[in-house]
Amino acid sequence: MENILEKIAYCTEFGKINKVSPYPPDMKGQDGVDELTKLALEQGVSPNDILTKGFVLGMERVGKKFSENKVFVPQMLISAKAMTTGMAHLKPFFTSGEVKRKGKFIIGTVAGDLHDIGKNLVAMMVEGSGWEVIDLGVDVNSDKFIQNIKNSNATAVALSALLTTTMVNMEKIVKEIRGQVPEIKICVGGAPVNQEFCAKIGADHYSPDPQGLVEYLNRLVA
Amino acid sequence: MALKQNMSDWAADLINSKERAAIPIMTHPGIEMIGKHVIDAVTDGTTHFEAIKAIASQYPTSAATIIMDLTVESEAFGCRINFGEHEVPSVMERLVHDFETVSNLKIPDMNSGRIQEYLKASRLAAENIADRPVFGGCIGPFSLAGRLFDMTEIMTAAIIEPETITLLLEKCTKLLLQYVLEMKKTGVNGIIIAEPAAGLLDETLCEEFSSKYVKLIVDATQDENFMVVLHNCGNTGHLTQSMVNTGAAGLHFGNRIDMLKVLQEVPSNILVMGNLDPVGVFKMSDAGQIKTITSNLLKATREYSNFVISSGCDTPPGVSQANVDAFFEAVNDFNYNNITSKQLTY
Numbered sequence: 001m002e003n004i005l006e007k008i009a010y011c012t013e014f015g016k017i018n019k020v021s022p023y024p025p026d027m028k029g030q031d032g033v034d035e036l037t038k039l040a041l042e043q044g045v046s047p048n049d050i051l052t053k054g055f056v057l058g059m060e061r062v063g064k065k066f067s068e069n070k071v072f073v074p075q076m077l078i079s080a081k082a083m084t085t086g087m088a089h090l091k092p093f094f095t096s097g098e099v100k101r102k103g104k105f106i107i108g109t110v111a112g113d114l115h116d117i118g119k120n121l122v123a124m125m126v127e128g129s130g131w132e133v134i135d136l137g138v139d140v141n142s143d144k145f146i147q148n149i150k151n152s153n154a155t156a157v158a159l160s161a162l163l164t165t166t167m168v169n170m171e172k173i174v175k176e177i178r179g180q181v182p183e184i185k186i187c188v189g190g191a192p193v194n195q196e197f198c199a200k201i202g203a204d205h206y207s208p209d210p211q212g213l214v215e216y217l218n219r220l221v222a
Numbered sequence: 223m224a225l226k227q228n229m230s231d232w233a234a235d236l237i238n239s240k241e242r243a244a245i246p247i248m249t250h251p252g253i254e255m256i257g258k259h260v261i262d263a264v265t266d267g268t269t270h271f272e273a274i275k276a277i278a279s280q281y282p283t284s285a286a287t288i289i290m291d292l293t294v295e296s297e298a299f300g301c302r303i304n305f306g307e308h309e310v311p312s313v314m315e316r317l318v319h320d321f322e323t324v325s326n327l328k329i330p331d332m333n334s335g336r337i338q339e340y341l342k343a344s345r346l347a348a349e350n351i352a353d354r355p356v357f358g359g360c361i362g363p364f365s366l367a368g369r370l371f372d373m374t375e376i377m378t379a380a381i382i383e384p385e386t387i388t389l390l391l392e393k394c395t396k397l398l399l400q401y402v403l404e405m406k407k408t409g410v411n412g413i414i415i416a417e418p419a420a421g422l423l424d425e426t427l428c429e430e431f432s433s434k435y436v437k438l439i440v441d442a443t444q445d446e447n448f449m450v451v452l453h454n455c456g457n458t459g460h461l462t463q464s465m466v467n468t469g470a471a472g473l474h475f476g477n478r479i480d481m482l483k484v485l486q487e488v489p490s491n492i493l494v495m496g497n498l499d500p501v502g503v504f505k506m507s508d509a510g511q512i513k514t515i516t517s518n519l520l521k522a523t524r525e526y527s528n529f530v531i532s533s534g535c536d537t538p539p540g541v542s543q544a545n546v547d548a549f550f551e552a553v554n555d556f557n558y559n560n561i562t563s564k565q566l567t568y
């Protein structure tokens with residue numbers, strides 16, 4: 001049983017989605033996260049273990065390598081894709097409540113900004129660590145953030161910005177969210193953002209990469 | 223009459239000159255100088271040219287450049303584009319998503335979308351700006367493919383569906399080749415190929431999915447009278463060699479890279495351009511800060527004669543003239559001091 005969970009973690013880490021995927025080349029023809037997750041469920045492995053000892057572990061490992069510049073955006077995204085493929089098999093257990101997610105997390109790229117690769121990566125990493133993610137896309141204004149926070153009862157919301165000009169919009173958005181939903185944790189990130197700016201605009205958390213955010217979110221529900 | 227310029231000589235002159243050349247990628251302040259809006263310039267070649275001309279008349283740039291509009295080629299392929307009055311246009315949604323849709327994708331002709339307007343702007347600039355070279359512009363093959371396939375999706379598709387992405391890149395390259403050749407006919411002296419998305423790849427993937435195709439364009443178009451400058455603002459240092467491998471005679475870098483490291487790595491006969499933050503510095507700083515930041519970069523790169531100071535990307539709409547003035551003042555002061563101090567040592 002441990003063995004299949006380790007296999008799922010390994011396939012997640014190296015981005016082996018399913019049997020037909022040609023990547024990584026040295027695993028050609030072997031089962032991927034897709035097949036292994038199905039098999040694990042058939043063998044009676046608990047969905048919760050699949051999530052935490054399979055997907056979460058695999059994503060953690062690749063996330064660490066990404067933070068250390070050992071792998072790049074495509075490798076990160078492919079791991080996330082593998083994880084999402086496996087996660088689809090766990091959907092029924094989420095719905096039935098048998099597997100509990102850690103909470104709800106909302107993310108969007110702020111108004112005026114259309115860069116979404118980093119935001120997508122963050123969303124996938126957070127999902128891969130056991131959270132339910134609501135992705136609002138790009139060019140998101142305060143109203144849309146607030147409306148979704150209210151409708152979803154989310155624990156945390158994250159704002160991404162890649163432009164120095166749209167980073168400035170974060171201040172207004174943070175203020176408006178605070179005014180309407182004071183209890184929500186607000187996280188900010190993206191290349192031009194830093195800790196000092198985060199503190200200045202009154203957001204709760206900044207980290208330079210998804211790994212730091214995941215650790216913060218997990219502390220919130222620990 | 224277009225300036226007939228041997229671009230190898232031009233580059234050699236820049237390298238041998240005691241003065242540091244400045245070629246910011248900058249058209250938007252020109253649009254504002256002539257009292258027009260972004261939407262006017264990106265949809266009308268004559269207005270676009272007038273903006274280029276306004277910059278050339280006002281500022282001592284060593285070459286004129288056109289708008290880095292990364293939607294022209296995608297629109298030609300059929301993407302829906304969002305135009306804002308004061309914003310650079312953007313692609314609204316992906317056009318293709320698998321092998322079949324890519325196979326069915328037709329390579330557009332030169333009458334599609336706004337291609338003719340961009341050729342017109344280039345032609346008018348080449349004909350009317352005779353005191354310095356004019357560079358046209360286009361998107362790079364991988365970034366174009368990313369716009370058609372979705373930027374995030376292409377990053378993984380390159381690995382798991384290489385046949386699909388290779389076919390797409392072949393089509394993108396065909397269009398770009400045709401476009402650059404047409405651009406060359408307008409009389410411009412070179413082209414800046416903007417390949418930002420390739421910056422997110424690792425070296426092996428960049429070589430296979432970007433540089434290889436850029437090289438095809440370089441080989442087919444670059445000659446004594448036509449220079450290719452490859453811009454990659456996504457490169458954080460890991461792709462410099464891959465950029466050199468394309469054979470482009472000029473390389474242009476974004477603000478996320480260490481310019482000194484680049485200058486140490488790139489052969490001294492290749493022009494190296496960069497890399498002041500177009501938004502953080504040009505748009506958001508005040509004139510005093512710009513002067514300091516510009517002059518710091520000039521001092522740090524003093525030893526490298528192939529360096530050309532530039533913005534790290536197209537300077538966006540809304541940059542004040544005072545800030546552009548401050549940039550050129552810093553360049554001017556540096557050149558003046560440099561020459562006087564050199565003379566003093568004789």
Ligand code: B12
Pocket residue numbers: 073112113114115116117118119121122158159160161162163164165187188189190191192206207208209210213290292310312373374418419421422455456457458475476477478499500501502534535536537538
């Ligand atoms: C790809 C790209 C584009 C693509 C975007 C495609 C897409 N769908 O996203 C295109 C070509 C469309 C584009 C357009 C533009 N771009 Co652009 N682009 C880039 C580029 C090359 C890479 C960005 C990227 O995706 N990085 C990879 C991801 C993974 O990194 P990331 O986003 O930083 O995210 C990481 C972290 O920041 C963090 N993170 C991100 N969000 C969050 C959120 C939270 C809460 C947390 C905790 C962490 C976090 O986690 C991620 C993983 O580690 C950068 C240059 C660069 N080297 O960064 C320029 C860059 C961002 N662009 C720039 C500019 C100027 C533009 C344009 C204005 C250009 C123009 N004239 O049209 C337009 C703007 C359009 C708009 N309104 O948004 C400038 C910004 C300068 C500045 N200081 O503001 C840059 C820096 C280039 C440069 N050197 O000048 N761009």
